[in-house]
Amino acid sequence: MATAEKIRFERVTKTFTVRDTEQKGAMKEFTAVKELDFNVKEGEFVTLVGPSGCGKSTLLDLLGGLTTPTRGRILIDGKEITGPGLDRGTVFQQYALFPWKTARGNIEFGLEAKGVPKHERKEQANHFLSLVGLSDFGERYPHELSGGMKQRVAIARSLAFNPDVLLMDEPFAALDAQTRESLQSELLRIWQKTKKTIIFITHGIDEAVYLGERVVVLTPNPGMVKKIVDIPLKNRLEDADIRSHPDFVKARHEVWSLLHEAEYLGANI
């Protein structure tokens, strides 16, 4: 069971300078996320939901070290994030694979950059191809793979870097419903095997509840933590129809209700 603290958001606020549409030529401050203050435990799977524009990607950029907080700080293992690092891997909605490299080549690329010798690269690529169920597809190029397979390669590539934390930005949003469901359970399986800490952004309430041990619900404009909902679901993988289980239905309803409170009126969920 997860115990040690892995990530800590300390009153994190991010503002952007934007054009003031009411005053020609003037600029103003726009607060994307405000006073985020919560912790993620080592090995925990946390999902984040909120309406469009509530700052989910901003939060992930901050975690990835691509931008820095305007106020507050984010700590990983007690150390402040000051930039990108191999301790964090990101999987995006678009597969971002190199089209000129095979599935295996895409996975090996990160290992090569890390200076892993050739024979070890091959072994590790085999391991990760098998982990994502693509042992027979290593020599295929991205255009020869389905959307779900491409996303599996992207996950394998991120895992090959052996990051402590996996950041996932709506990774299954572009997939059809059936492929999405099968990748969700595959991701749970991978998480159980690898024990990574996962931060997963989604628009899907079902997805958030199915995957997350906790769901962080964000408010729109600015993005603040509305509530962190515990999802005490057991047997997610063993129960083929877990989404019909009363505990799932109850948790789903709680998140749904939060996202339909007054401040979300007019927001695009």
Ligand SMILES: Nc1ncnc2c1ncn2[C@@H]1O[C@H](COP(=O)(O)OP(=O)(O)OP(=O)(O)O)[C@@H](O)[C@H]1O
């Ligand atoms: N570089 C930037 N400059 C100015 N404003 C920005 C910048 N990046 C993001 N924003 C604004 O910050 C807010 C949060 O954006 P962000 O992309 O994080 O939202 P999101 O929750 O990921 O949205 P979606 O669910 O639609 O992907 C938005 O209002 C966006 O316009």
